[in-house]
Amino acid sequence: MPTLTCVSPSPPFKTTSTSALSCGLRFVELTTSLPLGLAKREVAPVSPGSLGKKKKIDLFKHPNIEDVSLYDVLGGLEFTVTPEEVKKAYHQACLIYHPDKTGLTEDDPVFLSVKKAFDTLSNPEKKRTYDSSANFDDSIPPADLKERKFYAMFGEVNQFYQYWINFESWRDFTLAASKKCDHDVEGAEGREEKRWMMNEISSTCKKMKKAEVKRISDLLERSMNLDPRLRREKERAAAEKEEKAGREEREKREKEETEKREKEEAEKSAAEEELERKTKAANMKAVKDKEKKMLRKQKNLFRKLAMKAFETGGDDNWGSLVEANDEVEFLIEKLDLMTLPALSAALGNSEETLDTNGIKIVRGAFKSTKSGAENAFLVEEREKIKRADEAKAKEEADKAARAPRPWSAAELNALHKAVKKNPVGGGGKWEIIANYINQTLALPLPRSKDECLKEWNAICKKNAEMAEEKFKGADEDEAGETAKEEKVDDPNAWSADEVADLQKALKKFNSKMEKNERWTQIARFVATKNKKMCVDKYKEIRASLKK
Known part of the structure; x- marks a missing residue:
């Protein structure tokens, strides 16, 4: 020890x-x-x-x-x-x-x-x-x-x-x-x-x-x-302290980043909500303005038709112009956009088709409205208008449902991934693909398997057409290039400048010269053709002149 x-x-x-x-x-x-x-x-x-x-x-x-x-x-x-x-x-x-x-x-x-x-x-x-x-x-x-x-x-x-x-x-x-x-x-x-x-x-x-x-x-x-053991313990404690400080710093940084991200997301969400609120308010204001404009238009039309009906023959129903005006203004003030068009329709809807018999309907509406009772004609007309609006809305909804919805980039990307993961031959392939797209993107209106199949067929058809056009274009370009190359690379072809040089050489070196020497000089003068080619071209030109 x-x-x-x-x-x-x-x-x-x-x-x-x-x-x-x-x-x-x-x-x-x-x-x-x-x-x-x-x-x-x-x-x-x-x-x-x-x-x-x-x-x-x-x-x-x-x-x-x-x-x-x-x-x-x-x-x-x-x-x-x-x-x-x-x-x-x-x-x-x-x-x-x-x-x-x-x-x-x-x-x-x-x-x-x-x-x-x-x-x-x-x-x-x-x-x-x-x-x-x-x-x-x-x-x-x-x-x-x-x-x-x-x-x-x-x-x-x-x-x-x-x-x-x-x-x-x-x-x-x-x-x-x-x-x-x-x-x-x-x-x-x-x-x-x-x-x-x-x-x-x-x-x-x-x-x-x-x-x-x-x-x-x-x-x-x-x-x-x-004591080296104490030194090692001090080093270990220092390392542990440093690691703890680093861990606390990382946790602090992560916490700050999380808080910053949450703050940004909250601000983004608040901005989106504010934008949605403003958009909704603007849409509601636009609808109200449109309704006000239509109501004002209907009021003017009803007033105009009622006064025209009084002038035409309404004195049999109204005792005086003042009475007619009071009743018309009362109805204009009390009735809404759902009932005024019905009274205008009873009067013919225009001056050209004015129906004075509608004055009785107008006066009946006045009496029932003034007494607080529902007028049967107005109730019926309101129901007609309501049914017509519902039918129109249903028709538009059906039309929108029948119309193919455009595919977004995210949907197309998900479709490609799903098709790649589910090769041909698997049972219920397109149901699996549709479920994958709907679950991945959480679409508010899910895609059906028929939509997925139809879109994929369209993509395949489009790709095939593009490939065919590209192939045709490549063939045409290749043929053109080949013809051009053949034309350029043909050694027997003569350009206009070469023919002109040949004619000048024939005049310069006449037939009095020794035959072999003459064609040698002519070939040198033309430069781009040899002696044999110059002789053949001369014979060709002479033969064409004889014809």
Whole structure:
């Protein structure tokens, strides 16, 4: 087990030497890790029997009795000896060193040493003071100790550091301070001198205690600084702290991004709702304006027809123009867009088809409206108009349902994916494709399998037509290019410029020249044709002229 320099032989440590006091209690050995919950200075003593006995010293033969430890004076006791054992050892020593046995006086230094040993070791406080003055090795390892030597000098267990952090030394420096100050309190001549000596000793004790605490603190600090396990733990804690900070930063950033995204979505949703509200309000306003315009138009038409009917022959029904005007204006004010057209229709709907018999219907409507009762004619006309509007709406809905709905880009893309996932031969293929499109896009008006099949056939037909047109165009282009290439690449073809050059050469080099030389010069003049080609072209031109 590793050894450690220590200030006291306090458990759970035991001495490495069987003669602890004779060697000054210099080293202690860590036996086990400290038990959890070990209180300060509440430790069980080490059994004296486990430490063994030292060889007894003959005090009469010792040259300097003052240099012998009190434990050796009583027969080589260990520092863990109990008061009962001290008393027993003292009795045995008296049998040897008492003046009654030796014949010496009571001032015999040996017997005085025996008495001093008994008085000191039998008193726990005096014994602790004496033990504290032993020659301890107060040195501590240097701060630059190499890591490879660390375990040989310092402990291995984590409890070790906790023990020494909370350690309180029980060493009493009174005796050591007395020796250092060279004061004998018992030999003081007066009370003042004794008080002065005690103050000096107390001051020295405090300084020695302070140095003791600092030495232990330095030892602990150096040990913790050199322990690679503590360094690794610090590095691990730092890495964990950094990871935690990074995780918190990521969580904070993700939270901010989520809040930002939710805010943007909320703003977008609010903007869409506001746009929808404004659009709806605008549509409602447009409908109301249209209804107002139509109502105003119907009012003017009814007023115009009623006055025309009165002028034409309405005096038989209305007593006067004022009466007719009052009744007409009353109806215009009370009736709505559903009933006014019915009265206008009763009057013929126009001046050209004016029907004065409708005045009776108008007057009946006036009487029933004024009395608050429903007019049968108006009720019937209102129902007719309502049924006509419903029939028209149904017809438009049926027409819209029968009309093929255009396919959006998203729908076409989903259709292509669905067809690719469901090859030919699968049972219920187009039902699966329709369900895939409807579930993927969540369409408000689902697509049927017939629509999907029809659209796919149209796409295939269109692709086939485009491919055929492209193929035809490619054939025509290829044929044109081939003809062009044949025309350009034909070596026997003559251009107009080449023919003109040939004619000039024939004039320049006449027939008086040697025949072979002449055609050689002509070919050189034309440049793009050889001698044979020039001869053949000349013969061709001459033959055409003869014709």
